[in-house]
Amino acid sequence: MDDETTPPDSKLTRSKRRWASEHKFITGAPARPAEERLPPGQHLVRNWPVLDLGRQPDVSTERWRLRIGGMVAEPVSLDWAAFMALPQTQVRSDIHCVTTWSRYDNDWTGVATRDLLDLVGPAEEATHVMLHGYDGYTTNVPLEDFAAPDALLAHGWDGKPLTRDHGGPVRLVIPHLYFWKSAKWLGGIDFLGGDKPGFWEQNGYHMRGDPWKEERYG
Ligand SMILES: Nc1nc2c(c(=O)[nH]1)N[C@H]1C(S)=C(S)[C@@H](COP(=O)(O)O)O[C@H]1N2
Numbered sequence: 464m465d466d467e468t469t470p471p472d473s474k475l476t477r478s479k480r481r482w483a484s485e486h487k488f489i490t491g492a493p494a495r496p497a498e499e500r501l502p503p504g505q506h507l508v509r510n511w512p513v514l515d516l517g518r519q520p521d522v523s524t525e526r527w528r529l530r531i532g533g534m535v536a537e538p539v540s541l542d543w544a545a546f547m548a549l550p551q552t553q554v555r556s557d558i559h560c561v562t563t564w565s566r567y568d569n570d571w572t573g574v575a576t577r578d579l580l581d582l583v584g585p586a587e588e589a590t591h592v593m594l595h596g597y598d599g600y601t602t603n604v605p606l607e608d609f610a611a612p613d614a615l616l617a618h619g620w621d622g623k624p625l626t627r628d629h630g631g632p633v634r635l636v637i638p639h640l641y642f643w644k645s646a647k648w649l650g651g652i653d654f655l656g657g658d659k660p661g662f663w664e665q666n667g668y669h670m671r672g673d674p675w676k677e678e679r680y681g
């Protein structure tokens with residue numbers, strides 16, 4: 464091979480290639496072409512509707528804990544200080560709700576799911592996670608979707624603490640799936656060796672929920 468035309472295969476170039484394939488460090492611009500930004504059957508809203516089971520638990524940051532367990536090397540229970548001491552990430556992303564509204568350009572602050580995965584070390588056999596809300600809500604997500612580079616556990620929106628009606632103090636945000644997968648008032652994450660339906664999934668919603676494939680109902 465000719466050194467002039469072959470790029471050097473250093474550790475850094477390998478890392479950079481991986482970052483490029485993962486779209487790492489992209490914080491704003493959507494990766495999809497503009498005409499594909501709005502998934503089929505969706506319409507844009509400017510407001511931010513509130514949807515939940517009708518119970519909005521009042522969880523202070525003093526009382527809040529995040530329990531992570533199941534198929535992980537290091538099960539943990541994080542209090543607020545431990546959670547806020549993790550690396551902090553900012554992501555701008557769009558919301559797509561299965562009830563057909565979408566909302567563009569939401570500025571989230573929180574902990575990237577990837578940084579959480581580094582902390583707990585999922586077992587090789589783990590394939591899915593079950594998210595638990597303080598209101599008793601559950602929803603299941605494939606581990607690969609949970610680990611998406613723009614997925615995060617958000618405690619801030621638009622530069623302010625996430626309000627209680629939208630799931631504060633901490634909610635999940637997985638932008639590339641319908642919003643019912645983004646559990647509000649997040650209190651627990653269980654790593655599983657297989658798929659299991661959560662609340663809406665038991666009631667007919669899709670196990671994965673990709674808006675671009677219109678995976679609304681199972
Ligand atoms: N804990 C919890 N999380 C939840 C829900 C819920 O009822 N409880 N509803 C889901 C649904 S169906 C949607 S569309 C979004 C709504 O989030 P929002 O009220 O911030 O718009 O939260 C999702 N996460």
Ligand SMILES: [Mo]
Nearest residue numbers: 514560561643
């Ligand atoms: Mo929803």
